[in-house]
Amino acid sequence: xxxxxxxxxxxxxxxxxxxxxxxxxxxxxxxxxxxxxxxxxxxxxxxxxxxxxxxxxxxxxxxxxxxxxxxxxxxxxxxxxxxxxxxxxxxxxxxxxxxxxxxxxxxxxxxxxxxxxxxxxxxxxxxxxxxxxxxxxxxxxxxxxxxxxxxxxxxxxxxxxxxxxxxxxxxxxxxxxxxxxxxxxxxxxxxxxxxxxxxxxxxxxxxxxxxxxxxxxxxxxxxxxxxxxxxxxxxxxxxxxxxxxxxxxxxxxxxxxxxxxxxxxxxxxxxxxxxxxxxxxxxxxxxxxxxxxxxxxxxxxxxxxxxxxxxxxxxxxxxxxxxxxxxxxxxxxxxxxxxxxxxxxxxxxxxxxxxxxxxxxxxxxxxxxxxxxxxxxxxxxxxxxxxxxxxxxxxxxxxxxxxxxxxxxxxxxxxxxxxxxxxxxxxxxxxxxxxxxxxxxxxxxxxxxxxxxxxxxxxxxxxxxxxxxxxxxxxxxxxxxxxxxxxxxxxxxxxxxxxxxxx
Ligand code: UTP
Numbered sequence: 001x002x003x004x005x006x007x008x009x010x011x012x013x014x015x016x017x018x019x020x021x022x023x024x025x026x027x028x029x030x031x032x033x034x035x036x037x038x039x040x041x042x043x044x045x046x047x048x049x050x051x052x053x054x055x056x057x058x059x060x061x062x063x064x065x066x067x068x069x070x071x072x073x074x075x076x077x078x079x080x081x082x083x084x085x086x087x088x089x090x091x092x093x094x095x096x097x098x099x100x101x102x103x104x105x106x107x108x109x110x111x112x113x114x115x116x117x118x119x120x121x122x123x124x125x126x127x128x129x130x131x132x133x134x135x136x137x138x139x140x141x142x143x144x145x146x147x148x149x150x151x152x153x154x155x156x157x158x159x160x161x162x163x164x165x166x167x168x169x170x171x172x173x174x175x176x177x178x179x180x181x182x183x184x185x186x187x188x189x190x191x192x193x194x195x196x197x198x199x200x201x202x203x204x205x206x207x208x209x210x211x212x213x214x215x216x217x218x219x220x221x222x223x224x225x226x227x228x229x230x231x232x233x234x235x236x237x238x239x240x241x242x243x244x245x246x247x248x249x250x251x252x253x254x255x256x257x258x259x260x261x262x263x264x265x266x267x268x269x270x271x272x273x274x275x276x277x278x279x280x281x282x283x284x285x286x287x288x289x290x291x292x293x294x295x296x297x298x299x300x301x302x303x304x305x306x307x308x309x310x311x312x313x314x315x316x317x318x319x320x321x322x323x324x325x326x327x328x329x330x331x332x333x334x335x336x337x338x339x340x341x342x343x344x345x346x347x348x349x350x351x352x353x354x355x356x357x358x359x360x361x362x363x364x365x366x367x368x369x370x371x372x373x374x375x376x377x378x379x380x381x382x383x384x385x386x387x388x389x390x391x392x393x394x395x396x397x398x399x400x401x402x403x404x405x406x407x408x409x410x411x412x413x414x415x416x417x418x419x420x421x422x423x424x425x426x427x428x429x430x431x432x433x434x435x436x437x438x439x440x441x442x443x444x445x446x447x448x449x450x451x452x453x454x455x456x457x458x459x460x461x462x463x464x465x466x467x468x469x470x471x472x473x474x475x476x477x478x479x480x481x482x483x484x485x486x487x488x489x490x491x492x493x494x495x496x497x498x499x500x501x502x503x
Pocket of ligand 1: 123168222223
């Protein structure tokens with residue numbers, strides 16, 4: 001820990017002396033905690049960070065990308081919908097082979113504060129109201145179990161898919177506690193590595209670090225692109241190397257449909273020799289607010305919807321399809337070699353994005369204030385900003401209804417809520433069950449029409465939930481469900497599957 005004198009001097013030279021303005025009022029414990037916090041701060045980089053934040057907020061990058069934008073070449077885009085059954089099987093086999101050889105890991109981005117959802121605990125602990133009451137973390141843990149089992153069955157292996165979980169100061173302790181209390185959902189704790197990303201100070205529009213309390217700086221995680229620094233800080237790449245993990249599937253905590261270590265995606269990327277890949281979904285409509293995977297002056301990247309003019313977003317190809325339709329869903333493939341390159345050579349070149357936020361603070365008299373309009377700047381890095389460094393990038397288009405339904409907002413918002421997430425999962429499971437030859441009945445014993453598996457609208461899907469421990473992507477259900485009539489609410493868990501296969 002640095003001494004008060006040292007910190008004082010360095011804050012002065014960074015133009016941030018106000019940080020210690022309430023020092024005389026702090027008690028012994030508060031002083032200790034504050035000194036510890038300040039000692040961990042990058043004091044040398046503080047002036048540059050504050051000046052850059054203020055400058056970026058004052059002159060937002062309005063550069064229009066429309067003159068330089070090009071679609072990703074067709075040959076670099078795979079598609080579940082447009083590929084034949086044989087190719088999909090080949091990719092799946094390749095993916096399962098790599099998994100069976102312990103060559104694949106998954107990495108969860110779980111350091112976000114989930115402000116829009118507005119709960120006090122990490123988003124992964126959220127229960128969207130499924131019949132089983134499973135949380136997002138539990139669903140993901142069970143999918144890891146199942147994919148290991150599928151690979152083992154096919155290859156007679158005993159493989160592990162290690163689970164790397166990036167957290168932040170806000171999410172680490174509750175996430176650790178939650179997994180421990182739930183016995184890691186049956187996973188081996190030594191195969192789960194939780195680590196923390198860095199935090200950076202929020203800054204006022206005139207470049208001053210914001211004090212959240214008299215002895216506390218307003219800190220925020222450095223964005224999901226903080227991953228690359230966190231990989232270095234926590235020796236994650238060394239752990240991957242030790243385990244022989246060559247490929248990493250990186251994903252967001254909030255997508256209830258995420259297929260972790262999806263063998264089809266992994267197999268596709270591996271067989272194309274890609275060092276970096278992204279799953280995309282077709283944009284629903286030209287103005288849909290999602291980032292688009294495209295090229296700018298020949299360099300692959302994600303361009304935010306706000307950076308493209310509406311006329312460009314509406315452009316269509318000869319077949320009538322949107323030219324820029326590859327919506328980014330934060331599902332990425334990286335080789336370990338690529339991540340090593342990023343860590344060693346490109347780390348410092350990652351773009352900084354400016355977010356203007358309402359940051360609670362103490363005023364000059366020490367009174368706490370909850371601002372009603374944005375008063376602070378948070379600088380963030382994004383996980384996809386490494387795409388330009390890739391030498392062999394591929395995109396893989398998947399079916400939105402099968403793979404993407406993020407939980408972003410609290411109930412009552414127009415979309416991406418607990419209800420939409422729950423309905424997407426139930427609708428998918430209804431499709432699996434009816435596709436496997438089952439008939440679903442409602443509470444009154446009436447046969448549910450096919451519309452019962454529609455996720456949106458006034459008709460919620462039937463309450464049919466299939467445990468990931470029974471099926472990962474709908475496989476193996478025919479032998480259990482064909483010709484059966486199922487009363488909903490219906491939960492198919494491992495016990496139920498055993499009973500069904502016995503009768
Ligand atoms: P979002 O950008 O949706 O942010 O994160 P969020 O924190 O979940 O929610 P809001 O914006 O505060 O409402 C997308 C993914 O990136 C992770 C999140 O945990 C989520 O999985 N993330 C975000 C991080 O891991 N670190 C960060 O600093 C920010």
